Amino acid sequence: MKQNSKIWQKFDIFSLRLRLILGIALVSALGLGGLASWTSWKMQQILINSHKYNIAKIADRLPRDVLLYNEMMPIETSLQKAINNLTSKDTFLWVKGADHKIIAKSNNWHLLSDETASQLMSLTEMLVKPELGKVSQRYFILCSGTLPGNGKVLGKLFVVQDVTSEQIMFMAMVRSLAIASILVIIVICVVIAFYIQHSLQPLRQLNQMTAVISLSDLGQAQLYLKNAPTEVKELANTFNMMLSRLAQSWEQERQFVSNVSHELRTPLTIVNGYLQSVLRRQNNLNPHQLEALETASLETERTIRLLQDLLDLARADSGYLHLRKELCLLNDLVAEVVSMAEKYSGRVIKIESINREIEAIIDYNRLKQVLINLIDNAVKYSAADTPVIIKLNLQSEEVIIQVCDHGFGIPLQHQSRIFERFYRVDEARTSTTGGSGLGLSIVKTFVESMGGKVSVRSRLGEGSIFTISLPAAPLPIKV
Known part of the structure; x- marks a missing residue:
């Protein structure tokens, strides 16, 4: 199946390479085919016209010779003598009377087969103008006159000339010319295919260079092709200008998010502090006031967490995310998170x-936040009577942490995007859950910052398994 897919990609009917090859092949076929056809037609005309001229000359001369000989001998003798004088190996003459009986003929009919001679002599009508005809698998120039x-x-x-050998030779030459034309077209297509492949190499290089550009490379990415055609170099320059504009736009957006998150977090923290202070003196509040203040406090805390997440992501994008990596015992970390x-x-x-005991060099607080986020998701999107399982294992040189639930599951088409910022799966993440769509993005950012990877495996109605892979701490060297 994979091999068929590769073959299909190689012969993509929409590729520029295939279109150019087919276009050039079509033009070559039409050009060489037209030239070969015109050459064949012209050669046949030259060959046939020379024979037509000889036949027409004989048909015109015979009556004059008959009249000349008739002055010295009877008409029948004059007619036969004139026919014999104009007869050659390939030229055949005969005269039919008013009753369609042959009254004179050339003396070389033995050179033809009986069938061919019989069919020729049985003809009663011929054009006055010499024309090529086929009689009994042989080719003749036919002409008649009074x-x-x-x-x-x-x-x-009736005057005919046998041109079978010339016609067979001509047809063989036409076949050879057709075969030569096809071979030339094939050679042209092969040469052009290699030439086009070489000519399109700069475009493939451009495609490969742009494919590996990531978000973090936008500011430094520059496309340069040394020996590319002028048009491709112009395209590369256009790409460079576009990348520069994208980098500027991304930097402005990142700076804006960072500034807004930082500026809003402080006043909201103050507001939340006042709300907590008022709630501690709740004896002076009626139930409606207490409920309103608790709701305001919860929303303020949620907004502060959201702003903190945005600030962490902005710092990670700019490369300023601070990690305090140290050797940690993951067994204790997982137990602490599960207890909380x-x-x-x-x-x-x-x-x-x-x-x-399983150890790894990590940022303790960041990994703790990662596990809290994943466990929080597992709790939100699974039934209350189902357990959440945390698995901690060591495989080769990697630490594997898995957060498993038996919840709603994630549709397959969404699994590749759930780590994107603000992405929410409608079937599972409703407004009642209070999710911001940043939790899994934070998880991915923190795990990758610690040199690890995070992935998900899920089935609808069966639950989800989030897997974190981190480099294990190197074993101590024994002395």
């Missing part, structure tokens, strides 16, 4: 781990 004598018409003159999550959610959260 034969006058002594003031009356002696009969009808159980108290906060009231759910059963199980730990499945190998019976040994």
Whole structure:
């Protein structure tokens, strides 16, 4: 299946290379085919016209010779003598009277087969103008005319010339010319294919260079092709200007998000502090006021977390995300996170781990935030009576942490995008869950900043498994 896919890609009917090859092949076929056809037609005309001229000359001369000989001998003898004088190996003459009986003929009919001679002599009508005809698998130039004598018409003159050998040679030459034309077209297509492939190489290089440009490379990315055609160089320059504009736009957007997040977080923190202070003196509040202030406090805290997430992402984009990496015991970290999550959610959260200590060089607080986010998602999007399982294992030189639930699951078409910022799966993430769409983006950013990877495997109705892979701490060298 993969091999068929590669072949299909190689012969993509919409590719520029294939279109150019087919276009040149078509033009070559039409050009060479037209030239070969015109050459064949012209050669045939030259060959046939020379024979036509000889036949017409014989048909015109015979009556004069008959009249000349008739002055010295009887008409029948004069007619036969004139025919014999004009007869050659390939030229055949005969005269038919008014009753369509042959009254004179050339003496070389034995050179033809009986069938061919019979079919020729049975002809009663021929054009006055010499024309090419086929009789009994042989080719002849045919011509006829009236034969006058002594003031009356002696009969009808028929003159033919056998051009079979010339016609067969001509047809063989035409076949050779057609084969040569096809071979030339094939050679032209092969040469042009290699030439086009070489000519399109700069475009492929341009495609490869642009394919590897990431968001972090926008400011430094420059496309340069040394030996490319002028048009491709202009395209590369246009790409460079576009990348520069994109980098400027992205930097402005990142700076805006960072500034807004930083500026709004401080006043909201102050507001939340005042709200908490008022809530601590709740004895002076009626139930409606208490409910309103609690709602305001919760929304303020949610907004502060959102702004903190945006600020962390902006710092990560600009390369200023501060990590305090140190050697940590992951068994203790996972146990601490699970204990906090159980108290906060009231759910059963199980730990499945190998019976040994697992260490990694990580940022303790960042990985803690990552696990809290994943457990929070598992709790939100699974039924209350189902457990959430945290698995901690060591595989080769990697630490594997998995957060498993038996919840709603994530549709396959959304799984490749759930780590994008503000992306929400409508089927599972409703406004009642309170998600901002940044949690998984934060998870991916923090895990990758620590040199790890995060992935998801999910089925609808069966739940989801989020897997974090981190480099394991190197084993101590034994002395």
